[in-house]
Amino acid sequence: FVFTSMISPTLKYWTFTQCPFLSSITAPGGRRMSRRVGLSANSSQFTLEGETFRILGGSVHYFRVPRAYWRDRLMKMKACGINTLTTYVPWSLHQPERGVFHFQTELDLEAYINLAAEVGLWVILRPGPYICSELDLGGLPSWLLRDESMRLRTTHPGFAEAVNTFFDKLIPKVVPLQFKKGGPIIAVQLENEYGSFAMDNTYMPFIKEALQSRGINELLLTSDNHEGLKEGGVTGGTPNSPMMVMECWTGWFDAWGDLHHVLAQEDMVSAVREILRRGMSINLYMFHGGTNFGFMSGALTNPIYKFYCNLSLEDCEKLPDMPALRWKETYEPAIMYQHLSLWDALTFAEEPFKSPTPVNMENLPVNSGNGQSYGYTLYETIITSGGSLKSGDNVRDRALVFVDRHYIGIFKHQNLELAVPDGKKRTLSLLVENCGRVHYGKALDKQRKGLVGDILLNNSPLRDFTIYSLDMKTSFIDSLNQAPWMSLPHVPSFPGFFLGRMFTYGYPSDTFVKLPGWGKGVVFINGLNLGRHWYIGPQQTLYLPGPFLNSGVNQVGLTTST
Numbered sequence: 308f309v310f311t312s313m314i315s316p317t318l319k320y321w322t323f324t325q326c327p328f329l330s331s332i333t334a335p336g337g338r339r340m341s342r343r344v345g346l347s348a349n350s351s352q353f354t355l356e357g358e359t360f361r362i363l364g365g366s367v368h369y370f371r372v373p374r375a376y377w378r379d380r381l382m383k384m385k386a387c388g389i390n391t392l393t394t395y396v397p398w399s400l401h402q403p404e405r406g407v408f409h410f411q412t413e414l415d416l417e418a419y420i421n422l423a424a425e426v427g428l429w430v431i432l433r434p435g436p437y438i439c440s441e442l443d444l445g446g447l448p449s450w451l452l453r454d455e456s457m458r459l460r461t462t463h464p465g466f467a468e469a470v471n472t473f474f475d476k477l478i479p480k481v482v483p484l485q486f487k488k489g490g491p492i493i494a495v496q497l498e499n500e501y502g503s504f505a506m507d508n509t510y511m512p513f514i515k516e517a518l519q520s521r522g523i524n525e526l527l528l529t530s531d532n533h534e535g536l537k538e539g540g541v542t543g544g545t546p547n548s549p550m551m552v553m554e555c556w557t558g559w560f561d562a563w564g565d566l567h568h569v570l571a572q573e574d575m576v577s578a579v580r581e582i583l584r585r586g587m588s589i590n591l592y593m594f595h596g597g598t599n600f601g602f603m604s605g606a607l608t609n610p611i612y613k614f615y616c617n618l619s620l621e622d623c624e625k626l627p628d629m630p631a632l633r634w635k636e637t638y639e640p641a642i643m644y645q646h647l648s649l650w651d652a653l654t655f656a657e658e659p660f661k662s663p664t665p666v667n668m669e670n671l672p673v674n675s676g677n678g679q680s681y682g683y684t685l686y687e688t689i690i691t692s693g694g695s696l697k698s699g700d701n702v703r704d705r706a707l708v709f710v711d712r713h714y715i716g717i718f719k720h721q722n723l724e725l726a727v728p729d730g731k732k733r734t735l736s737l738l739v740e741n742c743g744r745v746h747y748g749k750a751l752d753k754q755r756k757g758l759v760g761d762i763l764l765n766n767s768p769l770r771d772f773t774i775y776s777l778d779m780k781t782s783f784i785d786s787l788n789q790a791p792w793m794s795l796p797h798v799p800s801f802p803g804f805f806l807g808r809m810f811t812y813g814y815p816s817d818t819f820v821k822l823p824g825w826g827k828g829v830v831f832i833n834g835l836n837l838g839r840h841w842y843i844g845p846q847q848t849l850y851l852p853g854p855f856l857n858s859g860v861n862q863v864g865l866t867t868s869t
Contacts (some may be wrong), residue, residue, distance in 0.1 A: 345486045346493040346526045348548040353472035353588060355429075355493065362551060364391040364431060364590030367418040368440070370400055371597025374412060375854040377419060379630055380595050381426045386629040391429040391493070394419070395438040397446040400603065404677040405450060405469075408476050415558060416477075420484050420673055425489035431590075432481060433496040433530075436470050436514070441560050441605050443681070444744040444754055450677040452755050459751045460498070461507035470517060478521035485525050494526040502535020504518050504749060513679075530554070552582055554592035563742075567845040598850050601836035602681035602779075605746030606704075633853075636816035641863040643807035645792040647800045649738070650712055653685070653775055655786045660774045665701070665758035673776045682778035684757040694765040698716075701760035704742040704828040707802065707868055710735055714801070717869075727764065735769070737762065738802060740868060781834050784864060801826075805865040814833045815856035819848040822865075831864035833857065 346355050353360045365384050372380055384392065390631035396416060402408050410416060423430050437460050438446040451457055454465045484490030486749060497514045515527060530553045531538075557575060582589050641671040649757040653659075657673055660666070669678040691844055696708065699717040706718040711733045716725040718737070726737070737758065744754035777783070792806060799805070820830055822840050830849055833856070837849050 310686055311596050329823065334413045342487050342489060343571065347793040348526060350547075351549055352586070353549045353551075361387050361586075362391050362429075362431075362588035362590065363845060364393050364588070365389040365594030366393045366399075366554075366592045367595045368394055368597055369416065370397055370414060370603075371599065372595070373852045373854045374415070374418075375531075376423055376633075376852065379633065380428070381423055381428060382627075382630045384594055385426050385428060386627050387594075388626055389428065389591070389594065391431055392423045392673075393431040393433060393588070393592075395440045395446065395499075396432065396434040396477065397438060397440070397603075398436050398678075398845055399442065399444065399448040401475055401477065402448055403680065404448075404675055405472075410476075410480065410539075417480050417484065418497055420481065420491060424484075426640055427485075428491065429493045430484075430491045431496065431528075432492050434474075434477060434481070434518075435498060436473060437501075437675065438499050440499075441746050442599075443605050443746065444751060445605070445746045447751070449669050449680040449744070449754075449756075452752075453678050453838065457752060460501070460504055460510060461544040462509050462513050467513060470514075472808075474517050474521055477619065478523065478831070482522040485523070486738075487524060492525060494528055495523050496528050498529065500531050500535055500747075501529065502531040502538040503747075504751075505535075505538035506749075519594055549588060550585070551588040553589070553590055555579065555582065555589050557591050557593060558596065561845050563841055564843045565845065580687050586758060598838070600725050601839055602741075602743070602839070604743055606743040606836075608669045623633050634816045636811075636818050638809055638811055638818055641809040643863070643865070644795055646795045646808040647792050647804040647806070648800050649685075649792050649802040652804060653788055655790055656783060658778055660776075662772050662774060663770050664768075665761065665772060667755040667759045668739075668757035668776075669734075669755050671757075671774065674778075679757075679776045679778050682776075682780075684685060684739045685739070685777060686739065686758055687773045687775075688735055688769050689732060690727070690735045690764060691763070692733050693727040695763075695765075696725045696727050696735075696864070697763040698723055699760060699763070701762065702737075702739060703759055705740045706758075707738040707740075708736070709738070712736060716810055717791045735764075738868065745838045779836060781831060781836070784831055784834050787864075802828075802866070802868045805867065807863040807865075809857050809861045809863050811858055811861065813858060815858060817853045818851050818856075820851050821848045825865065826867055826869035828867040828869075830867055831860050831862075831866075834864075 341356060344354075344356050346353060346360070353362060365383065367380050367386070381392065400414055401410060420430055420432075435446055440446055443449070447459060451466065451469060457465055459466055481492060482488070485492045495518060497511060497518065499607060501511055511529070518527065555578065556570075558570050561567055568690070579589065579591075660672055663676060668684050669680075671679050671684070673679055691709075692714065698706070702718040704719070707714060708716050708718060710727060710730070718725070739757050741756040745751060763769070769857060787804060795805070810868060820832075820837065820840075822830070822842075825840065825842065827839075827841045829839055835855055837851060837855075840849060
């Protein structure tokens with residue numbers, strides 16, 4: 308179908324592909340349905356099991372919300388008149404390494420979908436494999452980039468094989484949760500916004516077949532802006548389908564060093580009212596943005612996923628009561644009392660790797676041959692003179708530079724030059740930070756991190772590196788408990804680690820971590836990676852959920868690079 312009017316910068320549209328019929332059972336709210344036809348898009352309005360149905364959707368991503376709060380967020384959706392939950396499925400989190408799959412605790416997708424049904428919500432599943440969602444590499448696992456010839460989001464053999472392996476694990480988990488099998492899933496999205504990428508006209512049919520051959524038989528759909536529809540659809544679509552705004556953006560993400568984005572509530576209400584007035588279905592993206600814990604956010608993005616919806620679709624039906632609000636608590640400041648330099652922490656990292664030339668992060672021989680996904684990589688080599696040190700475009704993304712572990716300057720992701728003091732045999736160290744991979748666009752294949760090429764000293768490439776992988780995993784952070792921590796000096800050295808404590812009493816409440824006077828680094832609470840902090844903002848606090856805290860003593864850890 309064609310739809311070319313109103314607030315188009317913030318809209319994406321769906322095309323639909325019909326699937327065959329199947330069997331019968333009950334709806335989330337308990338009403339009996341035959342469960343033979345499912346969601347259909349054969350006329351100007353959707354029908355669900357033959358009855359007119361308007362999708363009032365909202366996005367809440369299970370991987371951005373503590374599991375203890377899933378029910379709270381979904382009940383708030385229901386109380387606002389939402390009838391359908393939409394969620395992406397992040398491949399990178401579910402399969403962090405080849406052959407390693409995580410579908411437990413915070414990543415228990417089956418439990419999340421079943422909870423949606425229990426609350427009374429239908430589900431539209433968006434399993435990718437690429438999802439964008441402002442995640443690192445758009446939700447694709449970084450180990451794909453170990454293949455130098457990799458062409459992401461195509462039928463390149465290495466990518467297609469990896470997709471099939473992931474779908475072999477994922478799809479059997481959600482097939483029983485489809486509408487026609489008694490579950491809440493009424494539709495499944497193929498990929499995401501492929502029209503803006505469109506490198507391979509055989510790719511979308513491949514994804515469609517990958518889903519259907521594994522048992523997906525609900526309504527299939529694609530999602531693109533109006534320009535992307537020309538390139539990102541599949542054959543067998545339904546041009547006379549109902550109109551739906553797939554992503555009515557309730558806000559926008561923030562980037563480091565940029566202004567904070569705020570969408571006026573009255574503008575949001577006006578846009579939604581107009582969409583509903585026209586008889587369209589809608590999905591609020593996001594209903595609740597949640598948090599990019601750890602290193603999951605894409606390039607330049609802040610930890611808080613700043614999409615919020617303060618909107619109730621109360622004209623649609625009688626709404627249930629709103630769940631009780633959760634208290635936020637102000638606790639006494641954490642006391643930072645111990646310090647550990649990066650150099651003293653290296654003995655607790657994985658065994659360093661020696662290479663005649665620089666090796667990018669993804670191709671390091673660590674993590675069972677899957678490379679390094681996130682964090683920092685330290686490259687050290689011996690130099691015998693001073694002079695001009697040039698990075699070209701080979702630092703991804705920032706590098707602190709040291710001579711004999713004394714800081715001399717910084718390289719950023721651009722062509723820069725530093726002066727190395729004269730001297731004889733010394734150690735040159737480059738601590739390279741991965742600030743996140745691009746999550747959208749045609750540069751996905753170029754997102755390798757670390758040193759991706761030569762560093763020149765007086766126009767000669769440096770050689771013979773010792774390389775440390777510092778991915779800041781929980782196992783590494785926990786191992787530092789055995790390190791030779793020192794009392795906090797008056798002038799601590801950087802980069803380094805800081806350890807402290809905060810105290811809570813009774814049942815811990817949500818709170819926020821603020822770091823006045825600190826530079827750039829990562830915050831850990833009880834060994835959990837809360838996320839990056841950086842004084843340039845705009846974000847000045849990190850959300851700390853109550854379930855991450857202990858009653859009593861809590862360990863607070865900071866890594867600081869500047």
